[in-house]
Amino acid sequence: MASNPAPPPGKPATLPRRALPVGHRQARHHQPQGSHNRRHRRTAKTLKLNLAYIHVNCREYRGSLFMILKRVIQTFTPQFPQRGFSSEELLHILLDQLEDKKLYIILTLDEADSLVKAEGSxxxxNLTRIQEEQPGRPVRLSLIIILREIKNLEDLDRSTQSTLQRNVIRLDHYTTPQLENILRERSELAFKEATVPEEVLNFVADMATPGGDARYAIELLWRGGKYADTEGAREVKPDHIRAAANSVYPVLRTEYSQHLNLHEKLILLALARVLERNNSTYATMGDVEIAYRMACEEHKETYRAHTQVWKYVQNLNATGILSTQLSTTGFRGKTTLLGISSAPASAIRRWLESTLSIRA
Known part of the structure; x- marks a missing residue:
């Protein structure tokens, strides 16, 4: 980025158009946003560019390009209308706004796997090719598209795959020493001095190393600190971390759940109950809808019709919380099967029952 010279007056800028990081090393490369804004402001000053950095987690916006673009536009125009435009129209509006403001943006689409699942190619x-429709104009929108799994590109058509795979940065899993360094930095920011022994940091890093997931490691440390607070302990101990590990499944993290609406939670609760009751891998859509209606009655909510329930299921599938597949043998006709592989059904049931009871 910094190696690109500032464009001569009146000439298109030479910012890179897109990059595709793939893997799990997102804790340092793309968070927190504040540090990236400061870094890009320094770069912009060096290049004499009016440059902004915007980070969007696609899963939080249910893999909807419309919602993502609306969020980006509202960064510059807070009063922009909530509806009335298609995603393609929003993309043209965004480019027009950037041109009017003489502004360049670097847009990071984090966890773009959900965008691929929800909307395909x-x-x-459109995001990667829209500016080719405006030859001679500066390239004001540059993309960083983050995928957790490179195999998700296989769901795209060849043309889109070709465009995205020009600049792929593969990010391997974090190693134990790297996780220890990240945890050490975070503990210095979040905990009082001398409350997290080095052996505890090493223990957390060891537990998180098989998946190489920094988010999981940070979650373990945070939860371990909560257990220590509850006990009134002077420091975080290994048993606090063990208790945290026993309670943490990725799907139960706040980052996954905070964007679910009430009926998505009720559908997920219904699915978990059916799977747990039948001790099965998958449940039919019909069985889940029956359990969903019972959950609605339990929480004094009006249940939604099948079409709306199916939309909620698609949203949950896009976030990775549940999976769907068509039935094969053993079922009458073709039916949709729903499953959960990210956590035990009993854990999800208990978590949702607790969450919904707090709401009540």
């Missing part, structure tokens, strides 16, 4: 194709 069309959205990413």
């Amino acid at each position: 069309t959205s990413l194709y």
Whole structure:
């Protein structure tokens, strides 16, 4: 980025158009946003560019390009209308706004796997090719598209795959020493001095190393600190971390759940109950809808019709919380099967029952 010279007056800028990091090293490369804004402001000053950095987690916006673009536009125009435009129209509006403001933006689409699942090739194709419709104009929108799994590109058409795979940065899993360094930095920011022994940091890093996931490691340390607070302990101990590990499944993290609406939670609760009761891998859509209606009655909510329930299921599938597949043998006709592989059904049931009871 910094190696690109500032463009001569009146000439298109030479910012990189897109990069595709793949893997799990997101804790340092793309968070927190504040540090990236400061870094890009320094770079912009060096290049004499009016430059902004915007970070969007696609899963939080249910893999909807419309919602993502609306969020980006409202960064510059807070009073922009909530509805009335298609995603393609929003993309043209965004480029027009950037041109009017003489502004360049670097847009990071984090966890773009959900965008691929929800909308296939069309959205990413439009994002990466839209500026080719305006030859001679500066390239004001540069993209960083983050995928957790490179295999998700296989769901895209060849043209989109070709465009995205020009600049791929593969990010391997974090090693134990790297996780220890990250945890040490975070503990210095979040905990009082001398409350997290070095052996505890090493223990957390060892537990998180098989998946190489810094988010999981940070979650373990945070939860371990909560257990220590509850006990009134002077420092975080290994048993606090063990208790945290026993309670943490990725799908139960706040980052996954905070964007679910009430009926998505009720559908997920219904699915968990059916899977737990039947001790099965998958449940039919029909069985889940029956359990969903019972959950609605339990919480004094009006249940939604099948079409709306199916939309909620698709949203949950896009976030990775549940999976869907068509039935094969053993079922009458073709039906949709729903499953959960990210955590035990009993854990999800208990978590949702607790969450919904607090709401009540």
